[in-house]
Amino acid sequence: MNRLYHYPISPFSRKVRLSLAEKKIEVELVEERYWEQDADFLLRNPAGKVPVLRMGSQTLSDSTAICEYLEDAYPTPALLPRGAEDRYEVRRLVAWFDDKFHQEVTSKLLGERMFRKVMGTGYPDSANVKAGAKAIKYHLDYMARLLDQRRWLAGNEMSLADFAAAAHLSCLDYISDVDWNRSEVVKDWYAKIKSRPAFRSLLADQVPGFPQPAHYADLDF
Template sequence: MSTDRPAPPANALYHYPLSPFSRKVRLTLAEKKIEVKLIEERYWEQDPDFIRRNPAGKVPILKLGSRVLADSVAICEYLEEAHPTPALMPNTPEGRYEVRRLIAWFDDKFYHEVTTKLVGERVFRKVMGTGYPDSGNVKSGSRAIKYHLDYMAQLLESRRWLAGNEMSLADFAAAAHLSCLDYISDVDWNRSDVVKDWYAKIKSRPAFRSLLADQVSGFPQPQHYADLDF
């Protein structure tokens, strides 16, 4: 069961480039200026060292000194509590509720209706070697993303950011999914001006740079992906 991996650095994030849950944590870490080494983990290969660190067998896993943290929601809440500046959650229970509701919206509903249907079929099937994309799923994802972009537009008509007038973890959750989809050119940015403006705003933050530098073998980055004037 031994591996030839070198000893892990003090602070590291085990991630996969097109994992939206990893991206949400990367954005949160970068916004809070917590430096970590990114270690790409092909988690579906179930490397024994990785499973020992995380019995749930998923990415992201955050190593901070001797502490190993799993689950992107628990990690982001921990980072917000242990490193409160800059704040990525409002102060009121009602404001925080809305952030958490939207994180669940994107990490559960959007993920199952859109991300797995498009990124899952077009990219993960190939990198995991589980066959060709299922065209029914791709069609269903392409239909569902329209509804979700319209829902985002509806929120952004009355708010500067998705959960209110301040940027929050909800924006990072949404941007994490949309940026994975944008890497495979599956987002129609012309559908809504307010959504496009919101994405331009978040994409231009320094915290986003690492995501824009991602490369996935076998899937060349499209030209618009890292362009701030997409």
């Protein structure tokens, strides 16, 4: 059986979960409190992060390398388009969300408001929370500009870029940090992706100490 070592509210784990589910690759989910640096886990993944995917005799780490591997090894359905320029645009946006959005928004809101409590590293830094709350507006507006011209974020087909974005936003939505009223096109995009069967397992996630808000799993939010 394939196994994914993950953490429910990790956007990087969620991006891989969405790819696996979309490609109908079954995995057993194993929750990993990766920051506790369990020796067995470090042996599987010297980088010490989630997600880690075990498939047969292989142990795969790094969410982007895993998603590229899944594209190479399980090409249907494709989450990367065919042309070099279209593929570039998907990869640019995956990096946009996993690097820039993560640094400016996810780490500042989710990192301060949830992970500090879960990891036991003190109280949220309010300057960070404020900076994250400000930055998410800019990012939602950027998404709106893209979605004004395209059906999905990177083009007219759904791709890894949508999964990367939805992975971050869904984590933030769990702590009610996304203002869905800011942009109708962004809300419509999220409603489309949220209603996919691949999304179901994310909507069932529960983090102890953080009850799921009512709108989180509601397809008509």
